Amino acid sequence: MTQNRSTWIGCSLGGLLVALLALQSMPQETEGANILGVFTSHSPSHLIIHMSILKTLAEKGHNVTVVSAMPPKVTHKSIKHIVVPMSAEDEKILSDGMSGMVREKPSIWTTMKSIFSSLSLLIDRQVDVLEDPRFQELYLNKGNKFDVVFVGFFFNSYQVALGARFNCPVIVSWSGPPMLMVNEMLGNPELSTVPQMQIAVAAGKPMNFKQRVQNFASTVGFNALNLYLNHKYNGFYKRLWGNDKSMPSFEVAKRNVSLAFCNGHAISEGPIRPNVPGIIEIGGIQIKSKPDPLPEDIKEFLDKGKHGAILFSLGSNLKGEHIQPHVVETIFKALSSVKQQVIWKWDDTKNTPGQSANILYKKWLPQDDILAHPKIKLFINHAGKGGVAEAQYHGVPMLALPVFADQPGNADKLAESGYGLQLPLATLDVDEFKAAIKEVIGNPKYAEKLKAFSQLYRDRPQTAQESVVYWTEYVIRHHGAAHMQSPLVHMNFIASNNLDIYIITALILYILFLINKIVWKFVWRKFCGKSNKASQKKKVKKQ
Ligand SMILES: *[C@@H]1O[C@H](CO)[C@@H](O)[C@H](O)[C@H]1NC(C)=O
Ligand SMILES: *[C@@H]1O[C@H](CO)[C@@H](O)[C@H](O)[C@H]1NC(C)=O
Secondary structure (H helix, E strand, O other), X not given: OHHHHHHHHOOOHHHHHHHHHHHHHOOOOOOOOEEEEEXXXXXXXHHHHHHHHHHHHHHOOOEEEEEEOOOOOOOOOOOEEEEOOOOHHHHHHHHXXXXXXXXXOOOHHHHHHHHXXXXXXXXXXXXXXXXXXXXHXXXXXXXXXXXXXXXXXXXXXXXXXXXXXXXXXXXXXXXXXXXXXXXXXXXXXXXXXXXXXXXXXXXXXXXXXXXHHHHHHHHHHHHHHHHHHHHHHHXXXXXXXXXXXXXXXXXXXXXXXXXXXXXXXHHHHOOOOOOOOOEEEOOOOOOOOOOOOOOHHHHHHHHHOOOOEEEEOOOOOOOHHHOOXXXXXXXXXXXXXXXXEXXXXXXXXXXXXXXXXXXXXXXXXXXXXXXXXXXXXXXXXXXXXXXXXXXXXXXXXXXXXXXXXXXXXXXXXXXXXOOEEEOOOOOOOHXXXXXXXXXXXXXXXXXXXXXXXHHHHHOOOOOHHHHHHHHHHHHHXXXXXXXXXXXXXXXXXXXXXXXXXXXXXXXXXXXXXXXXXXXXXXXXXXXXXXXXXXXXXXXXXXX
C-alpha cells in the first residue's frame, strides 16, 4: 500500500488532472466501489452471464476485479482479471464426457449420468481455485478492501462464505431463473405450483397430472442432490477455512447473502412464481440494446444473401470434435443445400465439414450482434439459455438440437411457445432436418409469435443493466441487505414446513379424542348403565 501511495504521489500533474476530472464526472454515491467477482465454474456460457454483470459495473466506473477458472469472452478494459485454469488432464476428462453425452438422446438418465461423472469434477475443482495463491493474495494483501463480492453459483454454495472472508456483502449470480439451490440461499420458498426447469408449461395453463408427478419427483431428486452437496460443502468449508479462527462457522456464514441476480424475466418467459425481494431478475443481461458493428467479412457475407441467412451454433461448451462425424455430415448436407447464407460456428477452421459457397465457418462469433442483423431468418442452436434469450430478444425463430442439462427443457419450452421446432441431435436425419429448416423459415407464424414476445421481453421498468447497477449500489450503500432477508433463511426444515405444528395439532386432536372417549364412556355408564339396571329391575318386578 505504501508503495502504491508513493507511486501515486510520483505521478505527473497531467495524471492528477485526469483523475480529478474522472472523479468529478462520477456519480455522487457509491462512486468507484471495489467489486470482486469469483467465478470458479468451468462453464463458458455461465461466465458470459457473470461477466456481463461485472462489465456493466465496470462501465459505470467501479473498480472491478475478477477471478475465474477460464479466460472470459466478455470483458471490459478496466477489469482486472485473474485466471486460475484447470489442468490439461481435467480439461480432457470433461471434453470426453461431453462427447459421450452428444452421442445419446437427451434424457433424465443422461442428465443424471452427467451429474455424477463430469459434474463431480466440475464441483471438486472449484475448491482448487480458492486454494490458489493468486486468489488468496486478494485477502492476504491487507491493502485490498472490497465493498461487495459476487459469487457465480454452480453447485458451490459454500463460496458465499467469501462475504465473511472479505468482510463485505455477498451477491450471488446465477445464469438461469430462480432454482432450488439458489432459492435456498435467499429463503425463496419452493412451491409445488412452480415447474422445475425441465418442465415446459405454456403461459396461463395448469400443470397436468403427469407434469405434476414429474415436477414432484424432480423436486425430491434435487433436494436429495442438495443434501448430498451440502455434505460436500461442509467438507470443502473445513478444508478451506476449518482452521481459520477469523472465519465464522459455515452455518453462520451461509446465512448472509444479500441478493441473487437471476438471468430470467418471468413476466415474458415464465415460470410465473412469487419471489422474495432479494431475487432480482436480470434476464438478457448479456444482450446489447444497441448491437456493435459486425466484423467486415461477416457483414459482407450476410449482405450477399438474397434469401436471408441462417446462424448455426451449438454453443460454447460443445466443440465440433464432440459431435459424431456422421451427424456433422448430415448437418453439412442439409445446410449446403439451402438457399440461405449460413454462418456456422466451428472451432477448427482448418478442418471444416466441407466447402460450400453459402457456408462461412467461424471459430468465435459475436452471436448477439449477428442475431440483431435483419437478414437472419433462423437460428439453429442447442437451446442454451443465453442463445435462446438473444434470439427471443431479436425475434429470430429457432430450430433447437438440445444435448444436455437444461437444454432439453429449454427446447420443449420454445417449441411449446411456438418460437420454433426441435430435433434430436444424435439421430438427425437429412430430410427431416431440411424440412424443419424450411418450415421455420417459410411459415410466418414463428416470427410473429417471437415479435410479440420480443415486445413483452423489452417492456420493463428498468433494463437488465440498470437493475444490476441499482441493486449492486444499493447493497454497497446499505452494507448488505439484512433488512430484506427472508426469515426462511434462518428456519430449519421442520420450522419452515410447520411440521412441529402439524405434529402438535395431531397430538392435541388425539388427546381431545381420548378425553372425549373417556367422557362418553363415563356418561354412557352413568346414565345408560343406570337406566339399563332400572329397566332390568322393572323387568324383574313385572315378572
Ligand atoms: C482496485 O482494486 C484492486 C484490487 O484488485 C486494488 O488493489 C486497487 O487498489 C483498487 N483501486 C482503487 C483505486 O481503489
Ligand atoms: C455478513 O455480511 C456483512 C455485510 O453485509 C459482512 O460485513 C459480514 O462480514 C458478514 N458476516 C458473516 C458472518 O458472513
